Amino acid sequence: MISFKGVTKRYADGTVAVDGLDLELATGEITVFVGPSGCGKTTTLRMINRMVEPTSGVIAIDGVDVTTRPAAELRRGIGYVIQQGGLFPHRTVLDNVATVPLLLGWDKKKARERARELLPRVGLDAALGARYPHQLSGGQQQRVGVARALAADPPVLLMDEPFSAVDPVVRAGLQEEFLRLQAELHKTIVFVTHDIDEAVRLGHRIAVFAKGGHVAQYATPRELLAAPEPGFVTEFLGGERGLRKLRFFAELDATPEAARPGSGEAPGATALGEAPDA
Protein backbone atom coordinates (compact mmCIF):
# COMPACT_ATOMS: atom_id res chain seq x y z
CA MET A 1 0.00 0.00 0.00
CA ILE A 2 1.12 3.52 -0.75
CA SER A 3 -0.07 6.11 1.73
CA PHE A 4 -0.01 9.90 1.76
CA LYS A 5 -0.40 11.60 5.13
CA GLY A 6 -0.80 15.36 5.21
CA VAL A 7 1.44 15.75 2.15
CA THR A 8 2.03 19.30 0.94
CA LYS A 9 4.33 20.56 -1.79
CA ARG A 10 4.99 24.28 -1.78
CA TYR A 11 7.53 25.72 -4.21
CA ALA A 12 9.98 28.48 -3.37
CA ASP A 13 7.84 31.05 -5.21
CA GLY A 14 4.91 30.26 -2.92
CA THR A 15 2.92 28.14 -5.39
CA VAL A 16 1.17 25.28 -3.66
CA ALA A 17 1.15 22.27 -5.98
CA VAL A 18 -0.24 19.75 -3.51
CA ASP A 19 -2.14 20.78 -0.41
CA GLY A 20 -2.46 18.55 2.66
CA LEU A 21 -3.08 15.34 0.76
CA ASP A 22 -4.32 12.22 2.58
CA LEU A 23 -4.69 9.20 0.32
CA GLU A 24 -4.27 5.44 0.45
CA LEU A 25 -3.56 3.47 -2.71
CA ALA A 26 -4.33 -0.25 -2.55
CA THR A 27 -1.69 -2.87 -3.31
CA GLY A 28 -2.15 -4.70 -6.61
CA GLU A 29 -4.62 -2.18 -7.97
CA ILE A 30 -4.54 0.60 -10.52
CA THR A 31 -5.14 4.00 -8.95
CA VAL A 32 -5.66 6.79 -11.47
CA PHE A 33 -4.95 10.45 -10.73
CA VAL A 34 -7.05 12.51 -13.09
CA GLY A 35 -7.57 16.25 -13.36
CA PRO A 36 -6.86 19.33 -15.44
CA SER A 37 -3.27 20.43 -15.97
CA GLY A 38 -1.65 22.22 -13.05
CA CYS A 39 -3.71 20.40 -10.42
CA GLY A 40 -0.76 18.63 -8.80
CA LYS A 41 -1.40 15.08 -10.01
CA THR A 42 2.02 14.67 -11.63
CA THR A 43 3.72 16.30 -8.65
CA THR A 44 1.93 13.84 -6.38
CA LEU A 45 3.10 10.92 -8.52
CA ARG A 46 6.68 12.20 -8.59
CA MET A 47 6.78 12.50 -4.81
CA ILE A 48 6.36 8.71 -4.55
CA ASN A 49 9.80 8.07 -6.09
CA ARG A 50 11.30 11.27 -4.71
CA MET A 51 11.67 13.00 -8.07
CA VAL A 52 9.96 15.76 -6.10
CA GLU A 53 10.44 16.07 -2.34
CA PRO A 54 7.39 16.98 -0.24
CA THR A 55 7.51 20.17 1.82
CA SER A 56 5.70 18.43 4.65
CA GLY A 57 3.88 15.19 5.34
CA VAL A 58 4.83 11.55 4.89
CA ILE A 59 4.62 9.22 1.91
CA ALA A 60 5.06 5.57 2.76
CA ILE A 61 5.22 2.40 0.69
CA ASP A 62 4.13 -0.60 2.78
CA GLY A 63 4.67 1.46 5.90
CA VAL A 64 8.21 2.60 5.03
CA ASP A 65 8.69 6.36 4.66
CA VAL A 66 10.18 6.85 1.17
CA THR A 67 12.50 9.62 2.37
CA THR A 68 14.35 7.17 4.63
CA ARG A 69 15.87 5.45 1.59
CA PRO A 70 18.51 6.90 -0.76
CA ALA A 71 16.64 8.31 -3.76
CA ALA A 72 18.52 6.39 -6.47
CA GLU A 73 18.15 3.07 -4.64
CA LEU A 74 14.44 3.72 -4.00
CA ARG A 75 13.83 4.50 -7.68
CA ARG A 76 15.49 1.29 -8.87
CA GLY A 77 12.73 -0.55 -7.01
CA ILE A 78 9.88 1.42 -8.59
CA GLY A 79 8.93 1.20 -12.26
CA TYR A 80 8.70 4.57 -14.01
CA VAL A 81 6.99 5.27 -17.31
CA ILE A 82 6.67 8.79 -18.70
CA GLN A 83 5.04 10.56 -21.59
CA GLN A 84 6.76 10.00 -24.95
CA GLY A 85 8.78 7.21 -23.40
CA GLY A 86 11.95 9.12 -22.57
CA LEU A 87 13.92 6.31 -24.22
CA PHE A 88 17.69 6.66 -24.45
CA PRO A 89 18.33 7.49 -28.12
CA HIS A 90 21.90 6.14 -28.13
CA ARG A 91 20.95 2.71 -26.84
CA THR A 92 19.20 -0.18 -28.55
CA VAL A 93 15.72 -1.22 -27.47
CA LEU A 94 17.22 -4.19 -25.64
CA ASP A 95 19.74 -2.04 -23.76
CA ASN A 96 17.02 0.47 -22.90
CA VAL A 97 14.92 -2.29 -21.36
CA ALA A 98 17.95 -3.68 -19.51
CA THR A 99 18.70 -0.32 -17.83
CA VAL A 100 17.47 -1.01 -14.31
CA PRO A 101 18.75 -4.61 -14.08
CA LEU A 102 22.19 -3.28 -15.08
CA LEU A 103 21.96 -0.53 -12.44
CA LEU A 104 21.11 -3.24 -9.92
CA GLY A 105 24.34 -5.00 -10.87
CA TRP A 106 23.02 -7.96 -12.88
CA ASP A 107 25.53 -9.25 -15.35
CA LYS A 108 25.08 -8.02 -18.88
CA LYS A 109 24.05 -11.34 -20.35
CA LYS A 110 21.35 -11.95 -17.77
CA ALA A 111 20.02 -8.39 -18.10
CA ARG A 112 19.80 -8.73 -21.91
CA GLU A 113 18.14 -12.12 -21.52
CA ARG A 114 15.53 -10.59 -19.26
CA ALA A 115 14.98 -7.73 -21.72
CA ARG A 116 14.58 -10.18 -24.59
CA GLU A 117 11.87 -12.16 -22.81
CA LEU A 118 9.98 -8.96 -21.90
CA LEU A 119 9.54 -7.68 -25.47
CA PRO A 120 6.85 -10.18 -26.50
CA ARG A 121 5.05 -9.62 -23.18
CA VAL A 122 4.45 -5.97 -24.08
CA GLY A 123 3.47 -6.94 -27.61
CA LEU A 124 6.75 -6.23 -29.38
CA ASP A 125 8.45 -8.43 -31.93
CA ALA A 126 11.73 -9.82 -30.56
CA ALA A 127 13.47 -8.59 -33.72
CA LEU A 128 12.91 -4.99 -32.59
CA GLY A 129 15.40 -5.51 -29.77
CA ALA A 130 18.34 -4.52 -31.97
CA ARG A 131 16.68 -1.34 -33.23
CA TYR A 132 17.19 2.19 -31.91
CA PRO A 133 14.32 4.27 -30.51
CA HIS A 134 14.12 6.62 -33.51
CA GLN A 135 13.40 3.62 -35.72
CA LEU A 136 10.20 2.82 -33.82
CA SER A 137 6.66 4.23 -34.02
CA GLY A 138 5.26 6.21 -31.11
CA GLY A 139 3.19 3.26 -29.94
CA GLN A 140 6.18 0.93 -30.08
CA GLN A 141 8.27 3.41 -28.10
CA GLN A 142 5.61 3.50 -25.39
CA ARG A 143 5.68 -0.30 -25.21
CA VAL A 144 9.44 -0.22 -24.80
CA GLY A 145 8.94 2.33 -22.01
CA VAL A 146 6.60 -0.08 -20.23
CA ALA A 147 8.97 -3.01 -20.73
CA ARG A 148 11.83 -0.92 -19.34
CA ALA A 149 9.80 -0.12 -16.24
CA LEU A 150 8.97 -3.80 -15.71
CA ALA A 151 12.48 -5.15 -16.29
CA ALA A 152 13.50 -5.56 -12.67
CA ASP A 153 10.00 -6.72 -11.69
CA PRO A 154 9.23 -3.86 -9.28
CA PRO A 155 6.08 -4.19 -7.14
CA VAL A 156 5.12 -0.56 -7.80
CA LEU A 157 4.73 1.15 -11.19
CA LEU A 158 4.40 4.90 -11.69
CA MET A 159 2.98 5.96 -15.05
CA ASP A 160 2.79 9.63 -15.97
CA GLU A 161 0.50 10.09 -18.98
CA PRO A 162 2.15 7.14 -20.69
CA PHE A 163 -0.33 6.88 -23.56
CA SER A 164 -1.18 10.52 -24.21
CA ALA A 165 1.31 11.14 -27.04
CA VAL A 166 -0.12 8.51 -29.39
CA ASP A 167 -3.22 8.64 -31.58
CA PRO A 168 -6.57 7.37 -30.23
CA VAL A 169 -6.54 4.05 -32.08
CA VAL A 170 -3.05 3.15 -30.89
CA ARG A 171 -3.95 4.38 -27.42
CA ALA A 172 -6.95 2.05 -27.21
CA GLY A 173 -4.70 -0.88 -28.14
CA LEU A 174 -2.11 0.09 -25.56
CA GLN A 175 -4.76 0.45 -22.86
CA GLU A 176 -6.18 -2.96 -23.64
CA GLU A 177 -2.80 -4.65 -23.47
CA PHE A 178 -1.94 -2.74 -20.34
CA LEU A 179 -5.02 -4.21 -18.63
CA ARG A 180 -4.17 -7.69 -19.88
CA LEU A 181 -0.64 -7.34 -18.54
CA GLN A 182 -1.85 -6.06 -15.19
CA ALA A 183 -4.23 -9.02 -14.89
CA GLU A 184 -1.12 -11.24 -14.99
CA LEU A 185 1.22 -9.12 -12.91
CA HIS A 186 -0.94 -7.48 -10.21
CA LYS A 187 1.38 -4.51 -9.73
CA THR A 188 0.50 -1.57 -7.56
CA ILE A 189 0.07 1.06 -10.24
CA VAL A 190 -0.29 4.81 -10.00
CA PHE A 191 -1.44 6.21 -13.32
CA VAL A 192 -1.69 9.90 -14.15
CA THR A 193 -3.90 11.15 -16.98
CA HIS A 194 -5.94 14.20 -17.90
CA ASP A 195 -8.33 12.02 -19.89
CA ILE A 196 -11.39 11.03 -17.83
CA ASP A 197 -12.30 8.26 -20.29
CA GLU A 198 -8.88 6.70 -19.82
CA ALA A 199 -9.27 7.03 -16.04
CA VAL A 200 -12.64 5.28 -16.06
CA ARG A 201 -11.38 2.57 -18.36
CA LEU A 202 -8.21 1.71 -16.46
CA GLY A 203 -8.71 2.61 -12.83
CA HIS A 204 -9.81 0.44 -9.95
CA ARG A 205 -10.04 3.70 -8.06
CA ILE A 206 -9.87 7.24 -9.34
CA ALA A 207 -8.68 10.33 -7.51
CA VAL A 208 -10.03 13.46 -9.17
CA PHE A 209 -7.62 16.34 -8.54
CA ALA A 210 -8.85 19.91 -8.51
CA LYS A 211 -6.93 23.17 -8.92
CA GLY A 212 -4.94 24.01 -5.82
CA GLY A 213 -3.68 20.48 -5.38
CA HIS A 214 -6.37 18.69 -3.44
CA VAL A 215 -8.49 15.64 -4.22
CA ALA A 216 -12.11 16.52 -4.93
CA GLN A 217 -13.30 12.92 -5.02
CA TYR A 218 -11.72 9.50 -4.52
CA ALA A 219 -13.94 6.68 -5.69
CA THR A 220 -14.35 3.67 -7.95
CA PRO A 221 -15.22 4.52 -11.57
CA ARG A 222 -18.72 3.25 -10.93
CA GLU A 223 -19.30 5.49 -7.93
CA LEU A 224 -17.73 8.39 -9.72
CA LEU A 225 -20.03 8.11 -12.71
CA ALA A 226 -23.13 7.33 -10.66
CA ALA A 227 -22.66 9.96 -7.98
CA PRO A 228 -20.10 12.63 -8.79
CA GLU A 229 -19.56 15.31 -6.18
CA PRO A 230 -21.49 18.40 -7.13
CA GLY A 231 -19.39 21.27 -8.40
CA PHE A 232 -15.90 20.64 -9.76
CA VAL A 233 -16.14 16.87 -10.31
CA THR A 234 -19.50 17.04 -12.07
CA GLU A 235 -18.17 19.81 -14.24
CA PHE A 236 -14.98 17.91 -15.00
CA LEU A 237 -16.90 14.81 -16.04
CA GLY A 238 -18.74 17.10 -18.41
CA GLY A 239 -21.89 16.86 -20.46
CA GLU A 240 -21.01 13.45 -21.77
CA ARG A 241 -21.31 11.85 -18.38
CA GLY A 242 -24.52 10.03 -19.30
CA LEU A 243 -22.85 8.63 -22.38
CA ARG A 244 -19.79 7.55 -20.42
CA LYS A 245 -21.95 5.81 -17.88
CA LEU A 246 -23.79 3.91 -20.60
CA ARG A 247 -20.57 2.88 -22.27
CA PHE A 248 -19.01 1.89 -18.97
CA PHE A 249 -21.89 -0.36 -17.95
CA ALA A 250 -22.20 -1.76 -21.46
CA GLU A 251 -18.58 -2.82 -21.28
CA LEU A 252 -19.14 -4.43 -17.92
CA ASP A 253 -22.13 -6.30 -19.28
CA ALA A 254 -19.97 -7.61 -22.08
CA THR A 255 -17.58 -9.04 -19.51
CA PRO A 256 -18.11 -12.77 -18.86
CA GLU A 257 -19.84 -13.36 -15.54
CA ALA A 258 -17.00 -15.56 -14.28
CA ALA A 259 -14.46 -12.78 -14.74
CA ARG A 260 -16.27 -10.51 -12.31
CA PRO A 261 -15.69 -10.56 -8.61
CA GLY A 262 -18.70 -10.48 -6.25
CA SER A 263 -21.16 -11.67 -8.88
CA GLY A 264 -24.20 -11.25 -6.59
CA GLU A 265 -23.79 -7.53 -6.42
CA ALA A 266 -23.67 -5.22 -9.37
CA PRO A 267 -20.26 -5.70 -10.99
CA GLY A 268 -17.54 -3.82 -9.17
CA ALA A 269 -15.03 -1.68 -10.94
CA THR A 270 -12.34 -4.22 -10.10
CA ALA A 271 -13.72 -6.36 -12.89
CA LEU A 272 -12.12 -3.99 -15.34
CA GLY A 273 -8.61 -4.97 -14.40
CA GLU A 274 -9.20 -8.68 -14.58
CA ALA A 275 -11.42 -8.98 -17.60
CA PRO A 276 -9.33 -9.75 -20.66
CA ASP A 277 -11.77 -8.16 -23.06
CA ALA A 278 -13.21 -5.38 -20.91
Added chain:
Amino acid sequence: MNAGWEWITDPANWHGSDGIPVRLAEHVGYTLLVLLVALAIGLPLGLFIAHAGQRAAFAVINTANGARALPTLGLLVLIFLLSTGSDVAALIPLVILAIPPILVNAYEGIRQVEPQVRDAARGMGMTGRQVLFRVELPIAVPLILLGARTAAVQVVATATVAAYINLGGLGGYIMDGILLREYGEAVGGSVLVVLLAVSVQGLFTLFTHLVTPRGLRKEHA
Protein backbone atom coordinates in the same frame (compact mmCIF):
# COMPACT_ATOMS: atom_id res chain seq x y z
CA MET B 1 51.28 29.93 -57.67
CA ASN B 2 53.78 28.19 -59.93
CA ALA B 3 56.62 29.40 -57.75
CA GLY B 4 54.80 27.90 -54.77
CA TRP B 5 54.46 24.56 -56.51
CA GLU B 6 58.12 24.56 -57.50
CA TRP B 7 59.06 25.31 -53.91
CA ILE B 8 56.98 22.47 -52.52
CA THR B 9 58.25 19.97 -55.06
CA ASP B 10 61.89 20.98 -54.68
CA PRO B 11 63.56 18.00 -52.93
CA ALA B 12 65.98 20.37 -51.20
CA ASN B 13 63.10 21.70 -49.10
CA TRP B 14 62.32 18.24 -47.73
CA HIS B 15 65.63 17.78 -45.90
CA GLY B 16 67.42 19.16 -42.89
CA SER B 17 66.38 20.82 -39.65
CA ASP B 18 64.51 23.46 -41.63
CA GLY B 19 62.83 20.97 -43.98
CA ILE B 20 59.12 20.51 -44.49
CA PRO B 21 58.84 17.26 -42.43
CA VAL B 22 60.42 18.91 -39.39
CA ARG B 23 58.30 22.05 -39.64
CA LEU B 24 55.17 20.00 -40.26
CA ALA B 25 55.89 17.92 -37.17
CA GLU B 26 56.39 21.09 -35.12
CA HIS B 27 53.14 22.50 -36.40
CA VAL B 28 51.17 19.33 -35.66
CA GLY B 29 52.86 19.08 -32.27
CA TYR B 30 51.81 22.60 -31.26
CA THR B 31 48.30 21.97 -32.49
CA LEU B 32 47.96 18.75 -30.50
CA LEU B 33 49.38 20.33 -27.36
CA VAL B 34 47.07 23.33 -27.64
CA LEU B 35 44.04 21.13 -28.32
CA LEU B 36 44.75 18.87 -25.37
CA VAL B 37 45.07 21.80 -22.99
CA ALA B 38 41.95 23.46 -24.42
CA LEU B 39 39.98 20.21 -24.08
CA ALA B 40 41.18 19.72 -20.52
CA ILE B 41 39.85 23.18 -19.64
CA GLY B 42 36.88 23.65 -21.98
CA LEU B 43 35.23 20.24 -21.72
CA PRO B 44 34.80 19.99 -17.93
CA LEU B 45 33.88 23.67 -17.76
CA GLY B 46 31.23 23.22 -20.47
CA LEU B 47 29.77 20.16 -18.73
CA PHE B 48 29.78 22.01 -15.43
CA ILE B 49 27.99 25.12 -16.62
CA ALA B 50 25.40 22.98 -18.42
CA HIS B 51 24.34 21.87 -14.93
CA ALA B 52 25.04 25.09 -13.07
CA GLY B 53 22.08 27.15 -14.16
CA GLN B 54 21.43 29.86 -16.70
CA ARG B 55 23.25 32.78 -15.15
CA ALA B 56 26.61 31.06 -14.67
CA ALA B 57 26.40 29.60 -18.16
CA PHE B 58 25.65 32.98 -19.67
CA ALA B 59 28.61 34.60 -17.90
CA VAL B 60 31.11 31.87 -18.82
CA ILE B 61 30.06 31.59 -22.46
CA ASN B 62 30.18 35.32 -22.99
CA THR B 63 33.59 35.57 -21.40
CA ALA B 64 34.85 32.78 -23.63
CA ASN B 65 33.41 34.33 -26.75
CA GLY B 66 34.77 37.69 -25.75
CA ALA B 67 38.23 36.20 -25.39
CA ARG B 68 37.94 35.06 -28.98
CA ALA B 69 37.96 38.65 -30.09
CA LEU B 70 41.41 39.28 -28.60
CA PRO B 71 43.97 39.65 -31.38
CA THR B 72 45.94 36.43 -31.26
CA LEU B 73 49.14 37.95 -32.61
CA GLY B 74 49.17 40.83 -30.14
CA LEU B 75 48.48 38.51 -27.28
CA LEU B 76 51.21 36.17 -28.44
CA VAL B 77 53.84 38.88 -28.42
CA LEU B 78 52.62 40.28 -25.12
CA ILE B 79 52.65 36.95 -23.31
CA PHE B 80 55.99 36.04 -24.88
CA LEU B 81 57.52 39.22 -23.53
CA LEU B 82 55.84 38.95 -20.13
CA SER B 83 56.93 35.35 -19.73
CA THR B 84 60.46 36.40 -20.73
CA GLY B 85 60.65 34.13 -23.70
CA SER B 86 58.97 30.92 -22.52
CA ASP B 87 58.02 28.79 -25.52
CA VAL B 88 55.13 27.00 -23.93
CA ALA B 89 53.62 30.14 -22.43
CA ALA B 90 53.57 31.56 -25.94
CA LEU B 91 50.99 28.95 -26.88
CA ILE B 92 48.48 30.43 -24.41
CA PRO B 93 46.83 32.68 -27.02
CA LEU B 94 46.15 29.63 -29.15
CA VAL B 95 44.60 27.86 -26.18
CA ILE B 96 42.39 30.88 -25.58
CA LEU B 97 41.33 30.67 -29.20
CA ALA B 98 40.57 26.95 -28.98
CA ILE B 99 38.57 26.91 -25.76
CA PRO B 100 35.35 28.70 -26.85
CA PRO B 101 34.19 26.26 -29.55
CA ILE B 102 34.92 23.30 -27.28
CA LEU B 103 33.26 24.90 -24.27
CA VAL B 104 30.18 26.12 -26.09
CA ASN B 105 29.61 22.85 -27.91
CA ALA B 106 30.02 20.77 -24.74
CA TYR B 107 27.45 23.05 -23.10
CA GLU B 108 25.05 22.84 -26.03
CA GLY B 109 25.58 19.10 -26.35
CA ILE B 110 24.40 18.54 -22.80
CA ARG B 111 21.59 21.11 -23.03
CA GLN B 112 20.08 19.50 -26.12
CA VAL B 113 19.49 16.21 -24.31
CA GLU B 114 15.72 15.99 -24.16
CA PRO B 115 14.32 16.72 -20.69
CA GLN B 116 12.26 13.53 -20.68
CA VAL B 117 15.37 11.46 -21.41
CA ARG B 118 17.14 13.00 -18.42
CA ASP B 119 13.99 12.62 -16.31
CA ALA B 120 13.69 8.95 -17.26
CA ALA B 121 17.36 8.36 -16.44
CA ARG B 122 16.93 9.82 -12.95
CA GLY B 123 13.59 8.08 -12.48
CA MET B 124 15.16 4.70 -13.31
CA GLY B 125 17.53 5.26 -10.39
CA MET B 126 20.69 6.61 -12.00
CA THR B 127 22.87 8.78 -9.80
CA GLY B 128 23.90 12.21 -11.07
CA ARG B 129 27.24 10.81 -12.22
CA GLN B 130 25.57 7.91 -14.02
CA VAL B 131 23.18 10.28 -15.80
CA LEU B 132 26.18 12.30 -17.00
CA PHE B 133 28.41 9.43 -18.14
CA ARG B 134 25.81 6.94 -19.38
CA VAL B 135 23.24 9.26 -20.93
CA GLU B 136 24.21 12.92 -21.37
CA LEU B 137 27.82 12.52 -22.55
CA PRO B 138 27.17 9.80 -25.14
CA ILE B 139 24.32 11.84 -26.59
CA ALA B 140 26.52 14.96 -26.64
CA VAL B 141 29.47 13.23 -28.35
CA PRO B 142 28.71 14.42 -31.91
CA LEU B 143 28.46 18.08 -30.86
CA ILE B 144 31.52 17.91 -28.62
CA LEU B 145 33.58 16.50 -31.49
CA LEU B 146 32.25 19.16 -33.81
CA GLY B 147 33.53 21.76 -31.34
CA ALA B 148 36.91 20.06 -31.14
CA ARG B 149 37.09 19.98 -34.94
CA THR B 150 36.36 23.69 -35.23
CA ALA B 151 39.01 24.39 -32.61
CA ALA B 152 41.54 22.14 -34.33
CA VAL B 153 41.12 23.77 -37.74
CA GLN B 154 41.41 27.24 -36.21
CA VAL B 155 44.51 26.30 -34.28
CA VAL B 156 46.17 24.74 -37.34
CA ALA B 157 45.58 27.92 -39.30
CA THR B 158 46.52 30.29 -36.51
CA ALA B 159 49.57 28.39 -35.28
CA THR B 160 51.41 30.03 -38.17
CA VAL B 161 51.84 33.04 -35.90
CA ALA B 162 54.15 31.00 -33.67
CA ALA B 163 56.83 31.78 -36.24
CA TYR B 164 56.77 35.41 -35.11
CA ILE B 165 58.56 34.42 -31.96
CA ASN B 166 60.80 31.87 -33.66
CA LEU B 167 58.85 28.80 -32.61
CA GLY B 168 58.99 27.38 -36.10
CA GLY B 169 56.12 25.47 -37.59
CA LEU B 170 54.84 25.99 -41.11
CA GLY B 171 54.34 29.69 -40.40
CA GLY B 172 58.10 30.11 -40.64
CA TYR B 173 58.01 29.60 -44.39
CA ILE B 174 55.36 32.24 -44.81
CA MET B 175 57.24 34.76 -42.65
CA ASP B 176 60.63 34.10 -44.21
CA GLY B 177 59.16 34.08 -47.68
CA ILE B 178 57.61 37.48 -47.24
CA LEU B 179 60.65 38.98 -45.52
CA LEU B 180 63.08 37.62 -48.10
CA ARG B 181 60.73 38.21 -51.01
CA GLU B 182 60.86 34.50 -51.77
CA TYR B 183 57.21 34.40 -52.70
CA GLY B 184 57.37 30.77 -53.79
CA GLU B 185 58.28 29.84 -50.24
CA ALA B 186 55.46 31.97 -48.77
CA VAL B 187 52.86 30.51 -51.10
CA GLY B 188 54.19 26.99 -50.61
CA GLY B 189 53.99 27.40 -46.83
CA SER B 190 50.41 28.67 -47.10
CA VAL B 191 49.40 25.75 -49.27
CA LEU B 192 50.85 23.33 -46.74
CA VAL B 193 48.86 24.98 -43.93
CA VAL B 194 45.67 24.73 -45.97
CA LEU B 195 46.34 21.08 -46.81
CA LEU B 196 46.97 20.34 -43.14
CA ALA B 197 43.76 22.11 -42.09
CA VAL B 198 41.73 20.18 -44.65
CA SER B 199 43.29 16.88 -43.52
CA VAL B 200 42.51 17.67 -39.89
CA GLN B 201 38.93 18.42 -40.85
CA GLY B 202 38.66 15.13 -42.73
CA LEU B 203 40.21 13.10 -39.94
CA PHE B 204 37.81 14.58 -37.41
CA THR B 205 34.82 13.88 -39.60
CA LEU B 206 35.89 10.27 -39.94
CA PHE B 207 36.58 9.97 -36.22
CA THR B 208 33.21 11.53 -35.35
CA HIS B 209 31.46 9.00 -37.53
CA LEU B 210 33.30 6.14 -35.84
CA VAL B 211 32.62 7.12 -32.24
CA THR B 212 29.06 8.45 -32.59
CA PRO B 213 26.66 5.95 -31.01
CA ARG B 214 24.77 4.23 -33.82
CA GLY B 215 21.37 5.29 -32.54
CA LEU B 216 22.35 8.93 -33.00
CA ARG B 217 23.84 8.66 -36.46
CA LYS B 218 20.67 9.42 -38.35
CA GLU B 219 20.48 12.97 -37.05
CA HIS B 220 24.17 13.78 -37.35
CA ALA B 221 25.21 11.83 -40.41
